[in-house]
Amino acid sequence: MSAAAANPDFASLLRSHAAAVEARMAALLDGELASTPAKRLAEAMRYGLLGPGKRLRPFLVIESAALFGVPREAALDTAAALECIHAYSLIHDDLPAMDNDDLRRGRPTVHRAYDEATAILAGDGLLTFAFEVLARPVSHPDPAVRAELVLELARASGATGMAGGQMLDLEAERLPLEPEAIAVMQDMKTGALIRFACVAGAILGRALAGERAALEAYGGALGEAYQIADDLLDATGDSAVMGKAAAKDAGAGKATLVSRLGVSGARAVLENKVNQAVAALTPFGARAATLADAARYMTSRTS
Numbered sequence: 349m350s351a352a353a354a355n356p357d358f359a360s361l362l363r364s365h366a367a368a369v370e371a372r373m374a375a376l377l378d379g380e381l382a383s384t385p386a387k388r389l390a391e392a393m394r395y396g397l398l399g400p401g402k403r404l405r406p407f408l409v410i411e412s413a414a415l416f417g418v419p420r421e422a423a424l425d426t427a428a429a430l431e432c433i434h435a436y437s438l439i440h441d442d443l444p445a446m447d448n449d450d451l452r453r454g455r456p457t458v459h460r461a462y463d464e465a466t467a468i469l470a471g472d473g474l475l476t477f478a479f480e481v482l483a484r485p486v487s488h489p490d491p492a493v494r495a496e497l498v499l500e501l502a503r504a505s506g507a508t509g510m511a512g513g514q515m516l517d518l519e520a521e522r523l524p525l526e527p528e529a530i531a532v533m534q535d536m537k538t539g540a541l542i543r544f545a546c547v548a549g550a551i552l553g554r555a556l557a558g559e560r561a562a563l564e565a566y567g568g569a570l571g572e573a574y575q576i577a578d579d580l581l582d583a584t585g586d587s588a589v590m591g592k593a594a595a596k597d598a599g600a601g602k603a604t605l606v607s608r609l610g611v612s613g614a615r616a617v618l619e620n621k622v623n624q625a626v627a628a629l630t631p632f633g634a635r636a637a638t639l640a641d642a643a644r645y646m647t648s649r650t651s
Contacts, residue, residue: 358641365410365420366403369431372424373397376481392462392470393477397435400453402651404574404642405545406431411638412549412563425487426497426548432478433505434541439471441514475505488552496551504544513537520603530603531572538578539571546570546639562631566639569625573646576618579604581649583611622646 377397381390406427413423442449442457443464450460459467481487482497503509513536520533546567550560583606605614625643629636 358638358645361638362402362404362407365407365427366401368420368424369403369406369410369427370398373428373431376425376428376477380477380480388462388466389469389473392458392466393473395461396439396458396467396470397432397474399455401431403427403431405434405541408542408545408567408570408639408642409548409552411642412546413552415549415559415563415632415635415639416553416555418549418553422488423549423552425481425484426552429478429481429487429497430501430541430545430548432474432481433501433510436471436474436478437505437510437514437541439467439474443467446514446518493551493554497548500544500547500551504540509536509540510538513540517603525603525608527605527608530605530608533603534575535568535572538575539568542571542574543567559631562628566625566628566643569621569628570643570646573618573621573625573643576605576614576621577646577649579606580611580614580618581651582606618647 374394377390377394381393384390409427409430410420410423413426414420438452439458441447442452443459449457451457455461457467458470462470478501479498482501483494485491485494488494488497505511507515513533516533517537520530525533543564544567546563547560549555550563555563582604605617609617622643626640629640632639
């Protein structure tokens with residue numbers, strides 16, 4: 349039984365937050381794109397952002413902020429901005445020059461539904477829109493909080509974060525990596541945005557330094573766990589359930605912990621990272637039970 353199935357409250361809350369974030373993203377996009385004459389671009393941005401998804405990163409923003417009494421509505425714009433970055437990254441990752449995928453979340457990828465040029469521009473549009481959303485006074489009344497959110501998301505998204513990790517991932521198809529180097533690459537490519545999701549909650553909640561450090565440690569371990577779970581799904585998962593092609597990593601010669609340590613070895617590392625994530629939440633006690641459930645969910649993901 350999956351962790352989500354074992355805890356109906358967690359699964360229900362995940363769906364509830366996802367619905368709230370999706371409604372906010374749709375409203376933000378409608379406001380932004382209503383007057384643009386570039387209708388095809390607007391359609392592609394909506395397609396890439398509003399398609400099916402678990403919205404785990406927004407969930408982490410909302411639940412991390414909730415630790416400090418921030419209501420969901422006050423965290424929605426930050427959660428939506430982060431999901432715009434994530435959606436842009438998926439659109440670009442799926443391009444022929446990157447992972448060359450035809451299917452994402454059970455639907456044609458953006459460059460298949462439209463074309464490559466439109467997909468590139470849709471990703472560019474969502475990337476820049478994310479920072480516009482964060483910079484607006486409605487996202488938070490304190491300009492210092494908004495500036496810090498913009499700064500941290502930029503760092504998590506750029507050359508020292510997600511974009512740099514993607515470059516290392518592409519290079520690893522030609523240069524074999526040891527497990528330690530794979531961990532660095534995956535921490536940048538996947539972990540940086542997940543870590544930001546948790547730190548964003550601390551920023552919104554004006555957390556103390558120790559509390560913010562605990563959430564950063566949690567997000568770091570969770571990001572590693574998420575990527576390992578992704579690699580295991582690619583190696584052992586069902587394409588129909590995942591909504592995307594399986595066994596792509598091995599075919600492309602990608603460096604993953606599964607390829608270096610085998611399935612059982614990678615599962616052991618995954619369990620260890622989940623335990624690290626849960627332990628990092630100790631300072632928050634029972635208040636962080638939902639975030640602990642999110643970590644445990646990594647061990648039983650099917651998509």
